[in-house]
Amino acid sequence: MxxxxxxxxxxxxxxxxxxxxxxxxxxxxxxxxxxxxxxxxxxxxxxxxxxxxxxxxxxxxxxxxxxxxxxxxxxxxxxxxxxxxxxxxxxxxxxxxxxxxxxxxxxxxxxxxxxxxxxxxxxxxxxxxxxxxxxxxxxxxxxDFVREGQWAGEWAVKEFAAAPAPVNIVQLEGTTGSDPALERTTGFAEAIATDPKLTVIASQTGDFTRSGGKQVMEAFLKAHPKIDLVFAQNDDMALGAVEAIEAAGKKPGQDIKIVAIDATRDGMQALADGKFNYLVECNxxxxxxxxxxxxxxxxxxxxxxxxxxxxxxxxxxxxxxxxxxxxx
CATH class of the missing domain: 3.40.50.2300 (Response regulator)
Incomplete structure (x- = not known):
């Protein structure tokens, strides 16, 4: 032009x-x-x-x-x-x-x-x-951030289909007001709404950082004795959550399952190692x-x-x- x-x-x-x-x-x-x-x-x-x-x-x-x-x-x-x-x-x-x-x-x-x-x-x-x-x-x-959130939520619905109610989910949000944080939240909520036993009991921003994810997850673990699933809106926050879960004496991927978005190499390694349970890619x-x-x-x-x-x-x-x- x-x-x-x-x-x-x-x-x-x-x-x-x-x-x-x-x-x-x-x-x-x-x-x-x-x-x-x-x-x-x-x-x-x-x-x-x-x-x-x-x-x-x-x-x-x-x-x-x-x-x-x-x-x-x-x-x-x-x-x-x-x-x-x-x-x-x-x-x-x-x-x-x-x-x-x-x-x-x-x-x-x-x-x-x-x-x-x-x-x-x-x-x-x-x-x-x-x-x-x-x-x-x-x-x-x-x-398509909404679709990414939907894919994460659809996996959660299938994963916990036979689980007893309630299924308690905590959400690690991205940067407040950012496009991916808003739309991934929307997509995930739409998907899990198909099964009323899946409930987001706490949601807070970790600002897309590993340190933020760890800090927020530490607070979630203190406030909520029963957490079944972490939905992290990016790999880095999920990796921070893994550190907090392990420090609390629990096994990520087993005691508390994790679904995240990005599929970076570090996230893929955590998934291969069984510390994550499912990843949605964002290239x-x-x-x-x-x-x-x-x-x-x-x-x-x-x-x-x-x-x-x-x-x-x-x-x-x-x-x-x-x-x-x-x-x-």
Whole structure:
């Protein structure tokens, strides 16, 4: 997509991006940020809160190199204000395309409108946003989080079909207000509603971190003497829960069963070892498809408004079989 720039905009100061945790900005180059024939992408990442996020970042950085895309990368350290500052900096630099994985779902209208008014297309990755402004992003690339939660819940219904009532479930939620936390909660609740003996007796955010999962699970174990199942909205929180369960003298995967979402290598290892019972995949390797979409929107080609990544589920045997070739 061609855009007309009547003036050259100044490059954002180093201090802005330093506040975003990414260090000083490099010169975006002439003519809308393109250098050496490559398109320039400004990308704002949520942070590095989990193994999934680290794999996602590596995928994007590697894919940018392979696709000859000049990547301006910013780490928001889990703070929305950092992402907004980074996106505004990308607009000032005149990059060709902006992509970001939103920390939370709301609060993006103003900055997305600024990018639109500057003629810079935006791609959402991994997480969606709620916005009142029309046509402020071109496409959203990521998993179906509601479906992921449903798959986890459907497994729980089958696993506890013959169990006596009640079946007490504790839920380790992701970052409050984030797209995956909201939608995985919804999907899981919809699935377990088919069996009234399955009840979520406690639900709290562990912020998608291993330490958060451990801390919350410790509190759950003290408050609730009978817990049958942990539903963790990512592997890292589930791994933290394993530490808390073992410290309490119980066996994860046996005394308390665990279903989680992500299927990273550490999670798959825990499943193969019998400490998890079931995993729903959320593939972080979005880089190649993101670069393909970026080139298309910059060229003015039409792209789908929603691109859903393909995921699968794993039991213990499947995890053990796939571990040797797992890429993340």
């Amino acid at each position: 061609k855009r007309m720039l009547t003036t050259l905009l100044s490059v954002a100061s180093a201090g802005v991006l330093a506040a975003c945790g990414s260090g000083p900005a490099q010169d975006a180059g002439p003519a809308g940020g393109s250098t050496g024939g490559a398109i320039t992408m400004g990308f704002s990442q949520v942070g590095a809160e989990s193994g999934w996020r680290t794999a996602n970042t590596v995928s994007i950085q590697d894919a940018a190199k392979a696709a000859d895309v000049d990547l301006k990368f910013s780490d928001a350290n889990g703070e929305q204000e950092n992402q907004i500052a980074a996106i505004r900096s990308f607009v000032q630099q005149g990059v060709d395309v902006i992509a970001f994985s939103p920390v939370v779902r709301t609060g993006w209208d103003a900055v997305l409108l600024e990018a639109k008014n500057a003629g810079i297309p935006v791609i959402l990755t991994d997480r969606a946003v709620d916005t009142e402004e029309p046509d402020v992003y071109k496409t959203f690339l990521g998993a 972080p390797l979005l880089g190649p498809e993101l670069m393909d979409l970026a080139k298309k929107v910059v060229a003015g080609e039409s792209v789908p408004a929603r691109v859903v990544t393909e995921d699968q589920t794993f039991d213990q045997q499947q995890a053990a079989a796939i571990l040797p070739e797992r890429k993340y």
